[in-house]
Amino acid sequence: MKPTGPLPPEFAHQTGVLHIAGRSAEDWVTEAGDTPLFVYDLAIVEARIARFRAAMPAIDLHYAIKANPHPGLLGAIGGLVDGLDVASAGELRAAIGVKPAAAISFAGPGKRDDELALAIGAGATLNVESEGEAARALAIGERLEIVPRLAIRVNPDVELRGSGMKMGGRPSPFGVDAVRAAALVRTVRAGGADWRGFHIYAGSQALDAGAIVETQAATLALAARLADEAGAVPPLVNLGGGFGVPYFAGDRPLAVEAVGAALGEALAQRPEVLAGSRFAIELGRWLVAEAGVYLTRIVDRKESQGETFLVVDGGLNHQLAASGNFGTVVRRNYPLALASRMGAGADETVSVVGPLCTPLDRLGDRVALPHAAAGDLVAIFLAGAYGASASPAAFLGHPPAAELLADHC
Amino acid sequence: MKPTGPLPPEFAHQTGVLHIAGRSAEDWVTEAGDTPLFVYDLAIVEARIARFRAAMPAIDLHYAIKANPHPGLLGAIGGLVDGLDVASAGELRAAIGVKPAAAISFAGPGKRDDELALAIGAGATLNVESEGEAARALAIGERLEIVPRLAIRVNPDVELRGSGMKMGGRPSPFGVDAVRAAALVRTVRAGGADWRGFHIYAGSQALDAGAIVETQAATLALAARLADEAGAVPPLVNLGGGFGVPYFAGDRPLAVEAVGAALGEALAQRPEVLAGSRFAIELGRWLVAEAGVYLTRIVDRKESQGETFLVVDGGLNHQLAASGNFGTVVRRNYPLALASRMGAGADETVSVVGPLCTPLDRLGDRVALPHAAAGDLVAIFLAGAYGASASPAAFLGHPPAAELLADHC
Numbered sequence: 088m089k090p091t092g093p094l095p096p097e098f099a100h101q102t103g104v105l106h107i108a109g110r111s112a113e114d115w116v117t118e119a120g121d122t123p124l125f126v127y128d129l130a131i132v133e134a135r136i137a138r139f140r141a142a143m144p145a146i147d148l149h150y151a152i153k154a155n156p157h158p159g160l161l162g163a164i165g166g167l168v169d170g171l172d173v174a175s176a177g178e179l180r181a182a183i184g185v186k187p188a189a190a191i192s193f194a195g196p197g198k199r200d201d202e203l204a205l206a207i208g209a210g211a212t213l214n215v216e217s218e219g220e221a222a223r224a225l226a227i228g229e230r231l232e233i234v235p236r237l238a239i240r241v242n243p244d245v246e247l248r249g250s251g252m253k254m255g256g257r258p259s260p261f262g263v264d265a266v267r268a269a270a271l272v273r274t275v276r277a278g279g280a281d282w283r284g285f286h287i288y289a290g291s292q293a294l295d296a297g298a299i300v301e302t303q304a305a306t307l308a309l310a311a312r313l314a315d316e317a318g319a320v321p322p323l324v325n326l327g328g329g330f331g332v333p334y335f336a337g338d339r340p341l342a343v344e345a346v347g348a349a350l351g352e353a354l355a356q357r358p359e360v361l362a363g364s365r366f367a368i369e370l371g372r373w374l375v376a377e378a379g380v381y382l383t384r385i386v387d388r389k390e391s392q393g394e395t396f397l398v399v400d401g402g403l404n405h406q407l408a409a410s411g412n413f414g415t416v417v418r419r420n421y422p423l424a425l426a427s428r429m430g431a432g433a434d435e436t437v438s439v440v441g442p443l444c445t446p447l448d449r450l451g452d453r454v455a456l457p458h459a460a461a462g463d464l465v466a467i468f469l470a471g472a473y474g475a476s477a478s479p480a481a482f483l484g485h486p487p488a489a490e491l492l493a494d495h496c
Numbered sequence: 497m498k499p500t501g502p503l504p505p506e507f508a509h510q511t512g513v514l515h516i517a518g519r520s521a522e523d524w525v526t527e528a529g530d531t532p533l534f535v536y537d538l539a540i541v542e543a544r545i546a547r548f549r550a551a552m553p554a555i556d557l558h559y560a561i562k563a564n565p566h567p568g569l570l571g572a573i574g575g576l577v578d579g580l581d582v583a584s585a586g587e588l589r590a591a592i593g594v595k596p597a598a599a600i601s602f603a604g605p606g607k608r609d610d611e612l613a614l615a616i617g618a619g620a621t622l623n624v625e626s627e628g629e630a631a632r633a634l635a636i637g638e639r640l641e642i643v644p645r646l647a648i649r650v651n652p653d654v655e656l657r658g659s660g661m662k663m664g665g666r667p668s669p670f671g672v673d674a675v676r677a678a679a680l681v682r683t684v685r686a687g688g689a690d691w692r693g694f695h696i697y698a699g700s701q702a703l704d705a706g707a708i709v710e711t712q713a714a715t716l717a718l719a720a721r722l723a724d725e726a727g728a729v730p731p732l733v734n735l736g737g738g739f740g741v742p743y744f745a746g747d748r749p750l751a752v753e754a755v756g757a758a759l760g761e762a763l764a765q766r767p768e769v770l771a772g773s774r775f776a777i778e779l780g781r782w783l784v785a786e787a788g789v790y791l792t793r794i795v796d797r798k799e800s801q802g803e804t805f806l807v808v809d810g811g812l813n814h815q816l817a818a819s820g821n822f823g824t825v826v827r828r829n830y831p832l833a834l835a836s837r838m839g840a841g842a843d844e845t846v847s848v849v850g851p852l853c854t855p856l857d858r859l860g861d862r863v864a865l866p867h868a869a870a871g872d873l874v875a876i877f878l879a880g881a882y883g884a885s886a887s888p889a890a891f892l893g894h895p896p897a898a899e900l901l902a903d904h905c
Contacts, residue, residue, distance in 0.1 A: 153853065153892050174853040177893025195892075197795040197807040197851025217798040219870065242800055258803030260849040386606040389626040391651055394667030398606040407888060412822055414856050440669045442606025444562065444583040447823050461628065475890075479816060482886045483562050483604075484586025 088436045089453045090336030092422040094468055095377035097131055102430035105466050107380055108493030112426035112464050116382060119489035122464070123383040123401025125475055127160050129494045131378035132471075136167050139370070142347030145354060147367035149192070151328065152178045154371025154472040155379070159492040161185055164374070172325075172369050173211075176202045183209055192325070194240060194286060196260040203227050212236040214286040214325075216262055221271055225278040237275045238283040238323070241268045241313065245305040247290025247329050248298035251414070261288065265309060269316030276319065284321030284364065285310050292331040292372065296342040299329055300349040311358035323365045326350075330373035334469055335419045341373070372472040379471025381406050381488070382426060383450075385463045386442065394453075395437040399465050402441015402448040405488040407478040409450050409467050410441070420451050426464035428457040439465055443483050497845045498862045499745030501831040503877055504786035506540050511839035514875050516789055517902030521835035521873050525791060528898035531873070532792035532810025534884055536569050538903045540787035541880075545576050548779070551756030554763065556776035558601070560737065561587045563780025563881040564788070568901040570594055573783070581734075581778050582620075585611045592618055601734070603649055603695060605669040612636050621645040623695040623734075625671055630680055634687040646684045647692040647732065650677045650722065654714040656699030656738050657707035660823070670697065674718060678725030685728065693730030693773065694719050701740040701781065705751040708738055709758040720767035732774045735759075739782035743878055744828045750782070781881040788880025790815050790897070791835060792859075794872045795851065803862075804846040808874050811850015811857040814897040816887040818859050818876050819850070829860050835873035837866040848874055852892050 093099065105112045108128045115126050139148055149170035152161060156178060165171060165185035173179045174195045179202075182191045188210035193202070196216045203220070204227050206213050215221045215237050228235035244265045246256030263271055268285070276282050287306045293299055303326055310324045333340050354366065383401035390396075403410035411418030423439065425431070435458060439451035450467055459465070480487050502508065514521045517537045524535050548557055556578035561570060565587060574580060574594035582588045583604045588611075591600045597619035602611075605625045612629070613636050615622050624630045624646050637644035653674045655665030672680055677694070685691050696715045702708055712735055719733045739750050763775065792810035799805075812819035820827030832848065834840070842864035850857035859876055868874070889896050 156890075156893060173893075175851075175893040177895070181893065195851055195853045196798075196805075196849065197809055197811075199795055199809055199851075217796050219796050219798065258801040258805075259855075260798065260800070260805040260807055260847070261853070261855075263798075264800050386608055387626050387628050389605075389628065389669065389672075391669070391673050392667040396605075396667075396669040398669055400606055400608055402606075414821065414854075416825065438669070440605065442584075442604055442608075444604045444670070445823075446668075446670075477888050477891045479886050479888050481565075481884075481889065484565060484582075484584040484590065486586070 088455050089420055091420040091451065091454050092335045092338060092469065093333050094422045094424065097377070098468060105424065105426040105429050108495065112382055112466060115491060116464070119491055121489070123381060123405060124489040124491060125470055126380050126382065126491050126493055127157060127375070127471055128378045129160065129163050129492060132164060132374055133167065135374050138343060142344045143350060143368065145351065147365055149325065149367050149369040150374060151369050151371030152182060155375045156181055156476055157490050157492065159494070160375065163494060170367060176205050179206055179209065179211060192238065192286070200227060204231065207231055207233050207235045210236065212238050212283045214238045214240040215275065216240050218263065218271060221275050225275065225280060228280065235280045236283050237280040238286050239263065239268050239271050239275070240286040241265050241309065243287050243289050243306060243309055245289055245302060247293050247302045249293050249295045250290030250329055251292030251331065265313065268313050272313070272317035272319060282319065284323040285313060286325040288327035289329065291329050293329045294331040294333065294338055294341050296345040299346050302329065303350050304353050307353055307357060311361050314360040320360060320363050323367055324361065325367045325369055328369045328371065328373070330370055332373055332376045332469060334421055376469050376472035379469070379474060381467040381470035381474060383465050383467070385459055385461050385465060388459065388461055395435060397437050397439045397459055397465065398442065399439060399450065400442055401488060402443050402450060403478065404443060404480055404482045404485055405478050406450065406467060406470060406474050408473050410448060412447055413477065418452065420454055422468040423451050423454065424466050425457055425459050426466045431457040434458040442485065497864050498829055500829040500860065500863050501744045501747060501878065502742050503831045503833065506786070507877060514833065514835040514838050517904065521791055521875060524900060525873070528900055530898070532790060532814060533898040533900060534879055535789050535791065535900050535902055536566060536784070536880055537787045538569065538572050538901060541573060541783055542576065544783050547752060551753045552759060552777065554760065556774055558734070558776050558778040559783060560778050560780030561591060564784045565590055565885055566899050566901065568903070569784065572903060579776060585614050588615055588618065588620060601647065601695070609636060613640065616640055616642050616644045619645065621647050621692045623647050623649040624684065625649050627672065627680060630684050634684065634689060637689065644689050645692050646689040647695050648672065648677050648680050649695040650674055650718065652696050652698050652715060652718055654698055654711060656702050656711045658702050658704045659699030659738055660701030660740065671695070674722065677722050681722070681726035681728060691728065693732040694722060695734040697736035698738065700738050702738045703740040703742065703747055703750050705754040708755050711738065712759050713762050716762055716766060720770050723769045729769060729772050732776060733770065734776045734778055737778045737780065739779055741781055741785045741878060743830055785878050785881035788878070788883060790876040790879035790883060792874050792876070794868055794870050794874060797868065797870055804844060806846050806848045806868055806874065807851065808848060808859065809851055810897060811852050811859060812887065813852060813889055813891045813894055814887050815859065815876060815879060815883050817882050819857060821856055822886065827861065829863055831877040832860050832863065833875050834866055834868050835875045840866040843867040851894065
């Protein structure tokens with residue numbers, strides 16, 4: 088038997104039939120018309136946003152669309168956050184419908200001229216990733232006769248300890264090295280751009296508040312040093328994100344309040360050069376991951392050489408990360424449950440596999456579950472981020488999963 | 497510096513500008529209208545099919561659509577092979593337009609009732625994966641008043657040594673254990689089905705001819721034993737596939753002729769019970785992988801802490817496997833080249849990264865290349881199988897890659 092991750096707090100204490108936003112799992116299937124499907128509970132996202140606001144009242148909150156670009160969810164979140172962070176022209180177009188361009192920033196190491204022109208034309212902020220990109224943005228601004236809004240993305244010389252995905256402290260395609268950042272600020276200001284500040288992202292999916300506190304303090308110090316060097320006050324410092332969620336057995340939730348308290352103190356004592364700056368934190372996964380549930384129905388129950396398999400009708404074509412094939416070295420089990428038997432004790436050890444004709448399509452590896460049969464629904468949790476949009480939907484020609492928003496309206 | 501895999505023979509000796517099917521890489525970009533794009537050279541697929549036919553003249557050749565379902569490619573291949581193997585209702589619908597239903601077989605561990613009904617209604621063969629699925633197929637056949645064509649997929653008690661993806665010799669969601677297969681043959685025959693034989697798939701992506709020969713011999717022996725036990729002659733024995741292609745440094749091409757020679761001998765001496773059987777080999781990757789090239793343009797060239805990055809406009813959203821995030825434990829470099837400098841010596845060590853805002857998006861990790869600049873095209877080879885259709889195309893909102901077929905017409 089291998090352990091599964093912890094259920095999000097909104098689901099951990101349910102017994103009997105799984106309810107999402109007050110409606111039973113089968114109710115959601117009826118609304119979707121078929122399995123498999125994703126359900127996103129907006130109330131859970133709202134609770135995360137409220138928790139962030141309470142913990143960090145002075146900090147702007149940005150939503151990183153890449154975590155979940157579902158239009159309904161994006162529209163709702165857009166009204167609750169201060170900014171939207173996008174990573175492609177497609178995401179930029181989606182964001183423009185939701186938020187004023189001045190509240191949108193665009194990061195990404197490979198922005199093409201057409202993407203730069205779209206952003207500059209719309210008035211969004213470009214998080215510039217290199218000297219070459221800055222030069223292209225300035226030239227495009229000149230050609231369009233629009234003053235480009237440019238922030239400098241910095242490859243920090245610190246990394247986020249314990250993060251699932253390190254993006255600082257090493258050679259990186261993201262941003263310019265800290266030693267060259269102040270010079271680039273001077274270049275873009277001299278080039279006539281509206282300089283918007285710094286974007287500094289050191290890593291993601293960290294659960295250790297101490298590590299985040301430490302990284303934020305180092306990021307703040309770096310921003311102050313760069314502002315001094317550049318001789319200019321950054322209007323906004325995007326401190327990055329990195330707030331993780333507990334996916335796997337043994338993971339503990341991030342103590343966001345501890346992060347907020349430490350950041351509040353650090354900001355109160357910040358160097359004079361940053362006195363007039365605003366600060367933002369950019370979150371994707373932490374806001375939406377726990378709000379999503381993936382529901383898939385058992386098609387077959389079978390035995391092979393002493394192992395029991397529950398074959399479900401959805402798999403890595405919709406939930407690649409849950410199969411352990413996206414950014415993980417060792418496959419571990421996401422939290423999952425039988426939707427009809429929440430809170431029930433385990434009767435047996437089974438493997439939950441998807442319908443794809445590949446051994447990679449495994450959603451639960453030797454997990455302990457109550458007895459299940461064909462027709463039962465399996466719920467995979469933590470499906471709200473990097474699920475539907477981050478999976479190879481066309482692989483093997485199955486239909487896409489439905490995506491439903493539970494918005495309490 | 498880390499090594500890259502070997503270029504396919506059709507490209508390995510080119511110098512200067514990369515040509516695909518006689519046209520330059522930039523020509524293909526012009527036809528596509530933009531980068532990034534996949535080009536599939538049908539002549540290379542035809543060469544692989546011809547090589548197979550010469551090596552194994554008595555064996556049916558099936559194409560496993562999952563490797564590349566591009567409609568033009570599928571249509572062309574359909575006319576050159578004896579059967580199409582599908583793994584979903586979507587693939588079945590695509591195959592029905594290309595090949596008579598009697599030449600189509602449908603495998604997959606989680607077939608739903610609607611998928612079974614579609615296959616039975618069309619007259620395709622179902623590779624039955626469990627006793628439960630067999631019972632459902634028989635019931636649906638009765639309801640539709642159509643005799644279902646059923647083959648038994650067997651989880652073999654042998655594995656394919658050295659295969660990248662083992663699918664036999666262990667507990668498996670695929671097929672029924674060998675010890676129960678003969679009983680299931682009797683059940684489906686007694687239930688009125690048209691029993692089509694066995695489907696036995698022991699693994700994939702093997703480069704060692706000796707291992708494939710050994711597995712095929714064991715598979716043949718297993719089929720004979722099961723036929724004896726079942727008291728019936730299988731019309732067709734699908735011996736599986738498993739023919740690999742060299743992706744990585746040190747990989748050597750599979751000696752297909754050695755496999756064919758050994759299989760020919762084994763078949764000449766096969767047990768009497770299989771005297772009236774046909775035999776098929778099911779190939780996907782080996783037929784199409786080397787025919788595909790992914791072309792992506794350098795958007796930026798940048799330095800960070802002593803490392804040089806070439807940022808290209810396509811990445812894991814189109815070519816997940818090349819980024820090392822699909823079915824691989826240790827990331828290794830696919831073969832790649834500068835499309836304008838084929839055969840040129842290396843000037844420097846660089847990393848080739850895609851445009852996605854994630855460190856996972858790396859197509860070449862510290863590879864040796866001639867000097868390259870923004871605007872140059874990078875070619876990633878081995879892009880014909882498990883590329884466009886097996887990647888998270890929606891991730892981060894970039895457009896899909898174009899897919900072009902070079903068909904010499």
